[in-house]
Amino acid sequence: MTPPIPAMNPASGGTPINMVTPEAAPLPSARIEMPEELGQPLSTTATAPSSNSFASMLGQMVSDVNTQQNVSAQAVGALQSGQNIPLHQAVIAMEEANVSFQLMVEVRNRLMDAYQEIMRMQI
């Protein structure tokens, strides 16, 4: 999951105009390997036109986060129904789900920032 962050970081620090171009340009070449391997089910349903888009990567991320939330919910449910699951395992699963959700929210925030900077651009 490291690839999204370096791509997002220039968005936060750099000038508003610069932050969009690195996102748009290197995407097809550098970052697209992962979604192609992992994101078959979602990329076909969510973004039909091209599986190489940033949207498909984002969709893959959302589905990953959803999976992690489900895992943590299962762990907590198993704990509550009296199965022999260590308490710390359930809490760690919850924590992982929480952190990856925060990561997703952060990606969304950066994306919205970039979009709004573009919309504010004077023509």
Added chain:
Amino acid sequence: MIQTLIGVQNTAAALSAEQTRLDVISENIANANTTHGLDGKPYQRQVVVFESALQQAMTADGGLQMPALQVARIEKDDSPPIKIYDPGNPDADPSGMVSMPNININEEMADMISASRTYEANLAVVKNARTMAMEALSIGKH
């Protein structure tokens, strides 16, 4: 799968191992006065033996392996039972001596403190990993 909390899988294994250790200690303390175990002999103190194991990391490619901790086995302490003089005890031998389990409560309490502190230390690792992840997520915020 998103790997957000790096190194926490190892810590989770250590936490489980410490929990097993605590279980064994509680069994020892509970049976400190058991003169008649399942086999008819006094209860024998049990100790856990830890070992490091190669744990398959939860990466998608499955290539990375990292050492983790697990409980190898639970062994019996073979030191001789403690003999006390108690003629009224049903398990006393003809000379009135009773074989009590080879458990020293003080020793068990010290072991329990050690297990509890190790557990706390591993929890601190989890907490730290979480803090680091959150700090990394706030890069670039002002």
